[in-house]
Amino acid sequence: MESNGGVDESSRLLRELQSLKDSKRDIEARISVIESQLQQIKSSQQSNKKSSSDYSAGGSEFGHDLTPDMIYRYSRQLLLPSFGVQGQSNLLNSSILVIGAGGLGSPALLYLAACGVGRLGMVDHDVVELNNLHRQIIHGESYIGRSKVESAAAACRSINSTIEIVEHKEALRTSNALDIVSKYDIVIDATDNAPSRYLISDCCVLLGKPLVSGAALGLEGQLAVYNYNGGPCYRCLFPTPPPTTACQRCSDSGVLGVVPGVIGCLQALEAIKLASLVGEPLSERMLLFDALSARIRIVKIRGRSLQCEACGENPTLTQQFQQFDYEKFTQSPLSSAPLSLKLLTSGSRISSKEYDELIKKGSPHVLIDVRPSHHHKIVSLPKSINIPLASLEFRLPEISSQLKSVQESNETLNGSDVGLYVVCRRGNDSQRAVQLLHKMGFTSAKDIVGGLESWAHDVDQRFPTY
Numbered sequence: 026m027e028s029n030g031g032v033d034e035s036s037r038l039l040r041e042l043q044s045l046k047d048s049k050r051d052i053e054a055r056i057s058v059i060e061s062q063l064q065q066i067k068s069s070q071q072s073n074k075k076s077s078s079d080y081s082a083g084g085s086e087f088g089h090d091l092t093p094d095m096i097y098r099y100s101r102q103l104l105l106p107s108f109g110v111q112g113q114s115n116l117l118n119s120s121i122l123v124i125g126a127g128g129l130g131s132p133a134l135l136y137l138a139a140c141g142v143g144r145l146g147m148v149d150h151d152v153v154e155l156n157n158l159h160r161q162i163i164h165g166e167s168y169i170g171r172s173k174v175e176s177a178a179a180a181c182r183s184i185n186s187t188i189e190i191v192e193h194k195e196a197l198r199t200s201n202a203l204d205i206v207s208k209y210d211i212v213i214d215a216t217d218n219a220p221s222r223y224l225i226s227d228c229c230v231l232l233g234k235p236l237v238s239g240a241a242l243g244l245e246g247q248l249a250v251y252n253y254n255g256g257p258c259y260r261c262l263f264p265t266p267p268p269t270t271a272c273q274r275c276s277d278s279g280v281l282g283v284v285p286g287v288i289g290c291l292q293a294l295e296a297i298k299l300a301s302l303v304g305e306p307l308s309e310r311m312l313l314f315d316a317l318s319a320r321i322r323i324v325k326i327r328g329r330s331l332q333c334e335a336c337g338e339n340p341t342l343t344q345q346f347q348q349f350d351y352e353k354f355t356q357s358p359l360s361s362a363p364l365s366l367k368l369l370t371s372g373s374r375i376s377s378k379e380y381d382e383l384i385k386k387g388s389p390h391v392l393i394d395v396r397p398s399h400h401h402k403i404v405s406l407p408k409s410i411n412i413p414l415a416s417l418e419f420r421l422p423e424i425s426s427q428l429k430s431v432q433e434s435n436e437t438l439n440g441s442d443v444g445l446y447v448v449c450r451r452g453n454d455s456q457r458a459v460q461l462l463h464k465m466g467f468t469s470a471k472d473i474v475g476g477l478e479s480w481a482h483d484v485d486q487r488f489p490t491y
Contacts, residue, residue, distance in 0.1 A: 128285030
């Protein structure tokens with residue numbers, strides 16, 4: 026009874042703690058909004074005071090449009106001879122749109138808010154998840170399950186309540202892109218998929234907006250400025266989309282958290298240079314970052330293509346943009362939802378629950394895990410044999426040996442009575458593996474639908490997902 030009482034008390038305290046965290050988050054978000062509104066009222070009153078006074082020919086007490094608070098807040102930037110008052114003034118009068126509040130967008134948004142961009146917009150339709158937090162540093166645990174834009178806006182307002190923050194809690198589509206992007210001077214592409222890259226670039230070309238485009242995956246990143254002062258657009262460099270096999274996402278291939286952080290900071294830097302009219306933007310050049318070797322290379326890229334369908338001499342996308350199917354063009358989805366293949370008939374598949382029943386009954390079988398070996402080291406099902414899909418064809422003798430071993434340990438069995446099952450992370454590679462096994466004579470092989478994610482969802486909720 027004492028044990029149950031302890032569990033009940035622990036559950037009560039956890040519920041109370043979560044309730045307090047939710048209240049704290051809501052209160053802090055409201056405080057940020059009110060502080061921002063008060064600051065805007067204060068700034069407006071100061072502007073009205075100045076306009077009614079005859080300070081100087083420049084219309085300001087100090088010969089420029091920076092208030093005493095602004096001078097103090099941005100003083101370390103004002104001290105830079107190459108930036109100074111004019112650069113800060115240009116920044117305060119600029120507007121920048123960041124599309125994506127994830128790994129790239131997080132540091133970009135934080136630094137843009139801190140440095141004093143006059144109007145900062147953010148676009149994202151997603152919610153904060155626990156596995157975002159190692160790289161998406163603008164978000165905190167208290168915002169898990171909440172809108173990324175809402176979380177990012179609160180963080181930016183807590184850093185700088187004097188700037189205007191605009192929230193677009195929606196996915197960028199051809200139906201809304203022109204309307205949203207047209208309201209800003211500069212665009213940062215902080216997305217992670219091919220359809221969005223083409224869509225954003227084409228939209229910027231149509232509206233004449235410079236685009237700061239970044240990408241990060243694994244331990245590498247890249248950065249370039251497109252559609253600036255007659256420079257190329259993204260489509261000039263990549264008129265044909267890369268194969269879908271080359272378009273990996275962080276959820277599939279992984280990423281070291283600091284890598285998108287580095288690229289996102291550099292995106293903010295390029296946007297600040299464009300907005301303040303300071304320095305040499307990264308146009309007609311591309312920055313390549315290799316985290317493992319600590320190398321940054323700048324390579325020259327070709328200029329604007331006269332044959333480009335977006336910005337060439339005879340563009341074809343001008344009238345077609347809102348009807349253009351970017352998912353079909355790139356053969357990849359805008360959504361970040363994992364791919365779900367259907368390559369096998371139902372007779373060649375079993376559910377994770379059915380496989381669980383086989384284990385409980387003690388049915389003799391062999392389980393092959395076709396994930397890469399480093400995935401298998403993260404987490405795996407008991408007694409699974411790791412044979413990565415890439416090496417499956419060369420390791421068929423191992424499978425035959427395992428089947429024979431199981432048969433020999435169960436003398437009453439025929440070879441055909443030993444089950445052969447294949448599992449992977451999400452149930453896609455396991456289907457490819459079963460197709461290969463069928464061709465090579467292992468006709469009884471079956472895959473587990475939905476892979477380890479299905480096992481974690483339907484059989485064992487304590488089983489880790491990644």
